Amino acid sequence: MSGAPAAPRRLISSGSPFEREAGYSRAVVQGDWCFVAGTTGYDYAAMTMPEHVDAQAENALGTIAKALGEAGFSPADIVRVTYIITDPAFAPAVFAVTGRWFGEIRPAATMLVAGLIRPEMKVDIEATAFRG
Numbered sequence: 171m172s173g174a175p176a177a178p179r180r181l182i183s184s185g186s187p188f189e190r191e192a193g194y195s196r197a198v199v200q201g202d203w204c205f206v207a208g209t210t211g212y213d214y215a216a217m218t219m220p221e222h223v224d225a226q227a228e229n230a231l232g233t234i235a236k237a238l239g240e241a242g243f244s245p246a247d248i249v250r251v252t253y254i255i256t257d258p259a260f261a262p263a264v265f266a267v268t269g270r271w272f273g274e275i276r277p278a279a280t281m282l283v284a285g286l287i288r289p290e291m292k293v294d295i296e297a298t299a300f301r302g
Contacts, residue, residue: 177201182237184214197237202302204241208254208294209233210286223260223292227267230295238299246275247299253281254294264293 182197182204183189189196197206211226212219214233220226235245251272255264261281268279277297286294 180241182240184233184237186212186214196233197241199241199243202300204238204243204247204299206234206237206297206299208252208296209237210291210294219288219290221290222263223255224263224267226291226293227264227295230293231267231271234295234297238297241299243299243301245271245299247301248272248275248277248297249300250298251277251279252296253279254284254286255281256283256286256292258283260292 177200180199181195182199184196186196194207196209197204209230210219211223211229212233213229220229231245238244238247251268253264253268255261264281272279286292
């Protein structure tokens, strides 16, 4: 079959040394899609992890928005989001943050309760964006 060549894959990095160590990218752009890796609430400016889950969710979404911007997308392009929280009691605080970010966008979403790789991590968010 012939057709247009596939769009090249573009990798977006947040600059975290863990990306190379673990073998992943903050985001991958493939054609009209941008896939953003699970993102915790780490504050890269202060190099700290906030204690409260709402601050972690805000930081994670800020990191996601930055990666999307570097990729030529915006949060308004997000069509799918997955939230992982470590305690079901965190859901209302996370919903307050995600409601502000996604109230008008309203992507398809899933929330899971599971452990994360470090005890100070309370939320992990991944997103998929599409523009076409």
